[in-house]
Amino acid sequence: MKRSGPFRLCLAAIAMVIPAALIFIVLFLAQYAWQAIFYNGVRFVGTINWSLGNLYANPVVSRGYHVPIGADYGILAFIVGTLFSSFLAILFALPVAVGTAIFLAEAVPARLRPGLSMLVELVAVVPSVVFGLWGIYVLAPLISHDIGPGITAILGFIPFFNINNSTGSGFGLLTASIVLALMITPIIATTLYDALLQVPRELRESAVALGATRFEVVTKTMLPTVRVTLIGGVVLGLGRALGETMAVLMVSGGALNYLPGTIFTPISTMASFILSQLDSALQDPTNMAVKSLAEIALVLFVITLAVNAAARVLVRGATFVRNL
Amino acid sequence: MSATFDTKGKRSALETRRRALSAAGWVLCGFAFLLIAVPLLDLVLTIAIKGASAFSIKLFTTSSNGVKGGLLAAIVGTAVLSLGALIFAVPIGVGAGMYLSEYGQNRLGSVIRFLSDTLTGVPSIVLGYFSYITLVIGLGWQFSALAGSITLAIMIVPYLARITELSLRRVPITMREAAYALGAKDRTVAFKIVLSAGLPGVITGALLALAISVGETAPLIQTAGWSNYLWTGKLTHEPIGYLTYVIWTFINQPYKSAHALAFAAALLVMLVVLAINIGVRIVLRRRI
Numbered sequence A: 001m002k003r004s005g006p007f008r009l010c011l012a013a014i015a016m017v018i019p020a021a022l023i024f025i026v027l028f029l030a031q032y033a034w035q036a037i038f039y040n041g042v043r044f045v046g047t048i049n050w051s052l053g054n055l056y057a058n059p060v061v062s063r064g065y066h067v068p069i070g071a072d073y074g075i076l077a078f079i080v081g082t083l084f085s086s087f088l089a090i091l092f093a094l095p096v097a098v099g100t101a102i103f104l105a106e107a108v109p110a111r112l113r114p115g116l117s118m119l120v121e122l123v124a125v126v127p128s129v130v131f132g133l134w135g136i137y138v139l140a141p142l143i144s145h146d147i148g149p150g151i152t153a154i155l156g157f158i159p160f161f162n163i164n165n166s167t168g169s170g171f172g173l174l175t176a177s178i179v180l181a182l183m184i185t186p187i188i189a190t191t192l193y194d195a196l197l198q199v200p201r202e203l204r205e206s207a208v209a210l211g212a213t214r215f216e217v218v219t220k221t222m223l224p225t226v227r228v229t230l231i232g233g234v235v236l237g238l239g240r241a242l243g244e245t246m247a248v249l250m251v252s253g254g255a256l257n258y259l260p261g262t263i264f265t266p267i268s269t270m271a272s273f274i275l276s277q278l279d280s281a282l283q284d285p286t287n288m289a290v291k292s293l294a295e296i297a298l299v300l301f302v303i304t305l306a307v308n309a310a311a312r313v314l315v316r317g318a319t320f321v322r323n324l
Numbered sequence B: 001m002s003a004t005f006d007t008k009g010k011r012s013a014l015e016t017r018r019r020a021l022s023a024a025g026w027v028l029c030g031f032a033f034l035l036i037a038v039p040l041l042d043l044v045l046t047i048a049i050k051g052a053s054a055f056s057i058k059l060f061t062t063s064s065n066g067v068k069g070g071l072l073a074a075i076v077g078t079a080v081l082s083l084g085a086l087i088f089a090v091p092i093g094v095g096a097g098m099y100l101s102e103y104g105q106n107r108l109g110s111v112i113r114f115l116s117d118t119l120t121g122v123p124s125i126v127l128g129y130f131s132y133i134t135l136v137i138g139l140g141w142q143f144s145a146l147a148g149s150i151t152l153a154i155m156i157v158p159y160l161a162r163i164t165e166l167s168l169r170r171v172p173i174t175m176r177e178a179a180y181a182l183g184a185k186d187r188t189v190a191f192k193i194v195l196s197a198g199l200p201g202v203i204t205g206a207l208l209a210l211a212i213s214v215g216e217t218a219p220l221i222q223t224a225g226w227s228n229y230l231w232t233g234k235l236t237h238e239p240i241g242y243l244t245y246v247i248w249t250f251i252n253q254p255y256k257s258a259h260a261l262a263f264a265a266a267l268l269v270m271l272v273v274l275a276i277n278i279g280v281r282i283v284l285r286r287r288i
Helices: A006-015 A017-040 A076-107 A113-125 A128-155 A173-197 A201-209 A214-225 A227-243 A246-251 A270-281 A288-314 B013-052 B057-061 B072-103 B107-121 B124-138 B145-169 B173-181 B186-197 B199-215 B218-223 B243-250 B256-287
Strands: A060-062 A065-067
Touching: A006 A017, A006 B072, A006 B186, A017 A065, A017 A288, A017 B072, A017 B107, A017 B124, A017 B145, A065 A288, A076 A113, A076 A173, A076 A214, A076 A227, A076 A270, A076 A288, A076 B013, A113 A173, A113 B013, A113 B256, A128 A173, A128 A246, A128 B013, A128 B199, A128 B243, A128 B256, A173 A227, A173 A246, A173 B013, A201 A214, A214 A227, A214 B013, A227 A270, A227 A288, A227 B124, A246 A270, A246 B243, A270 A288, A270 B124, A270 B218, A288 B107, A288 B124, B013 B256, B057 B072, B072 B107, B072 B145, B072 B186, B072 B199, B072 B243, B072 B256, B107 B145, B124 B145, B124 B218, B145 B199, B145 B218, B173 B186, B186 B199, B199 B243, B199 B256, B218 B243, B243 B256
Parallel strands: none
Antiparallel strands: A060 A065
């Protein structure tokens, strides 16, 4: 048997399309954003003001580039919005996912397990725009009328949790975080569920023999052995939350140039901002706005790349594609 | 269980507390499951009820004018974009998966696998922006069916490669050995033996990829644009409509008719996505 015939080379060439696509994405984004990177410098990630400038006046030369008068591209508010909403989403999703995984792996009769675990998996396949629709129609009113006033009644003495300090529309940080949490809970839960089913039988039996209750067996002997996988699942979920666009765009309220003062305040994330601003950025005759958006895409790409690489190191063989 | 050692038949305070804590723990776990299951059921029911009430013959035979009418153009557009994506993605995805499963047990294989997973993790909005600057502006195709399809294809190729690899790997090694022993060449073994034995898995992958394309929105907004009119068959220089765009924009309009269309579109998308995902899972479980 030959080591490499023409057929194998042919297949290898096809397989190389995937790495090539990835490299093309980085190169073209970087090449397109190049001028913006130099024009914006560090202020890009360090300042809050995003302004296209006066698009009707003649462009001026600023820092060596033609840009509209008063143009300023600072994305700190969007970085904060992205990190804050993803952090809250993980905060909500983690306990729910752990509970769900334990419930499915240990509490449910084996007969019901496939059906119920499929239910959880299905949450992960709901298109993000449909989550957004549900968020607009169900969740935002719920937060505006019930959950928000409820939180205010309990924690209202802290300005950050008081809905009266915001517009109270129901579109904002909390709504976006809850929708994101719904989207990433199944990712964390299924990762943990798979790992719990793999825990060696002996470990469980030893714990039972020592007199542990069944719940103690799960929390004190099984969970510690799958701790690393759990962290990996969380990081995997984080990667999804950071790059989520549609659902966040639809329920976040779309803030521009301010940091969230309460959990009910509208926000923008980097991903949602790229999409919502493309139309207005195209009005800029100097193209610097569109190039700055490309720079946001590049920053987002680098962040998710790092996060996903970390997840992969933590969960051996982790992929977004589950072995069904 | 531990109570069997208790001769007095009474539990110590510590044991009572442990049992109470455990019971509370189980209740919390069940509650956590409800927290994820109830929103899903509510979402499905809301969209089913609101969407179904907007269904009519007109919905499938006319196109929308922006606030009312039907979804014909969007349905055709979604079909064109998703099937177009499959045409590009299946040969590449299946070929790459075949390489990884048959000859990929080496350094190059692991590198491709790693980068393929990385590509899966790239936010779809970033892919959309990439396609926007290369295809829509760079090649001057403008918002078009071709730009949209290729963008979706880039998204689903890594899924297809991974699922193909996993399903081809399950084909027993003895089948390959038997074929080689009969004098079969690499190509014959790969296509006639391995691929035909692993075909159900590959079809599964293609179906799941189809479900992903049908539900995708953000990258299409940047590459396919939007059009109220039925697709005329032009691959470039003509924007094309799709169902997910209807969901996104029509819900923000002040008209009842527009909202009804948004929910109808959401129901159509959910029907495709859920039918594929539930069907695939049921078939796979029955086989195992």
